[in-house]
Amino acid sequence: MEPVIAKIALPVNWYITLSVVLFCIGVLGVLIRRNAIIVFMCVELMLNAVNLLMVAFSNYLGDAAGQVFVFFVLVVAAAEVAVGLAILMMVYRSIGTTDISFLNKLKW
Amino acid sequence: MNADLLTEYAFYGLSFLAIACALMVVLSRNPVHSVLYLIMTFFCIGGHYLLLNAQFLFAVHIMVYAGAIMVLFLYVIMMLNLNKESEPRREFMTKLLFALPAGLLVLVLSGAVGANAEMTIQGGQQIGLVENLGDVLFKQFLLPFEISSVLFLAGMVGAVLLGKREVK
Numbered sequence: 001m002e003p004v005i006a007k008i009a010l011p012v013n014w015y016i017t018l019s020v021v022l023f024c025i026g027v028l029g030v031l032i033r034r035n036a037i038i039v040f041m042c043v044e045l046m047l048n049a050v051n052l053l054m055v056a057f058s059n060y061l062g063d064a065a066g067q068v069f070v071f072f073v074l075v076v077a078a079a080e081v082a083v084g085l086a087i088l089m090m091v092y093r094s095i096g097t098t099d100i101s102f103l104n105k106l107k108w
Numbered sequence: 109m110n111a112d113l114l115t116e117y118a119f120y121g122l123s124f125l126a127i128a129c130a131l132m133v134v135l136s137r138n139p140v141h142s143v144l145y146l147i148m149t150f151f152c153i154g155g156h157y158l159l160l161n162a163q164f165l166f167a168v169h170i171m172v173y174a175g176a177i178m179v180l181f182l183y184v185i186m187m188l189n190l191n192k193e194s195e196p197r198r199e200f201m202t203k204l205l206f207a208l209p210a211g212l213l214v215l216v217l218s219g220a221v222g223a224n225a226e227m228t229i230q231g232g233q234q235i236g237l238v239e240n241l242g243d244v245l246f247k248q249f250l251l252p253f254e255i256s257s258v259l260f261l262a263g264m265v266g267a268v269l270l271g272k273r274e275v276k
Contacts, residue, residue, distance in 0.1 A: 010119055014119060014123075015156075016221045017218055018123050022126065022127065023217075024210050024211075025130040025131060027210050028206070028207060031207075031209070031210060032202075032203045034197070035195060035196060037184065037185060037188075038133075038142055041142060042133070044173075045146065048149075048153050048173070055157055055165060058160075058162075058235065059160040059161055059235070062235060063235070064235040064241055065244060067165055067235065067236060067241055068241065068244050068245050070165055071165075071245065072249075074168065074173075075256045075259065075260060076259070077173075078177060078260070079260055079262075080263075082180070082263050082264065082266075083270070085180060087270060088184065089270070090271075092188050098188065099196040101196070
């Protein structure tokens, strides 16, 4: 298999900026949405922003370790989603909503 | 049109689409629409992986994220019957108040990027191919790889136990 694009000439700053913007959109979503599932999705968005940055640096530095780390992030994200959605289903069964302002049982 | 310019246009297009779709994830009121926009965002990020010569990661990303994880989200949202009407909303002023720190975070982080670090591509362009990645994964990162499989198993058992109505 040959590489699709042999050489890229883009400055690495562009990728850093794009990742920053995507990460901050994820932060914004966690802050302003009240549906717990949407909050989860915004966490996924943040993880993906970091993944993109790791792939960019891995490519620019010529080191495959960055891309291997992306695999581990992928694994942890998948496990997190499975357990998190199971917890959400439990919460929905017991209190009948996924609104995070009702999830105040752990509040001191 | 030379290849560099084409790459540049592809970067702009994919970035614009990714940011627009990510914003729509946060802003759309219907949770199902949020999921669909997030899938679009993941496809755009996958396009960036292709631009960065990470072909195998592109395939894995599309399969795992757009294929598996987002289907799980969509399934749960449909099972809980969440729609536009049941969606909780914050006050507009609260939203504005929360948007302010997020915007400031963009400013601070992109200000840190503004140092204009020049970085040229080092090494070969073959690192994103599966034989090279597998080589690194199974030689340098064998222990983390095995531990992550244990983590996966624990997550699976946890999800099954949580999903049971009554644990006997």
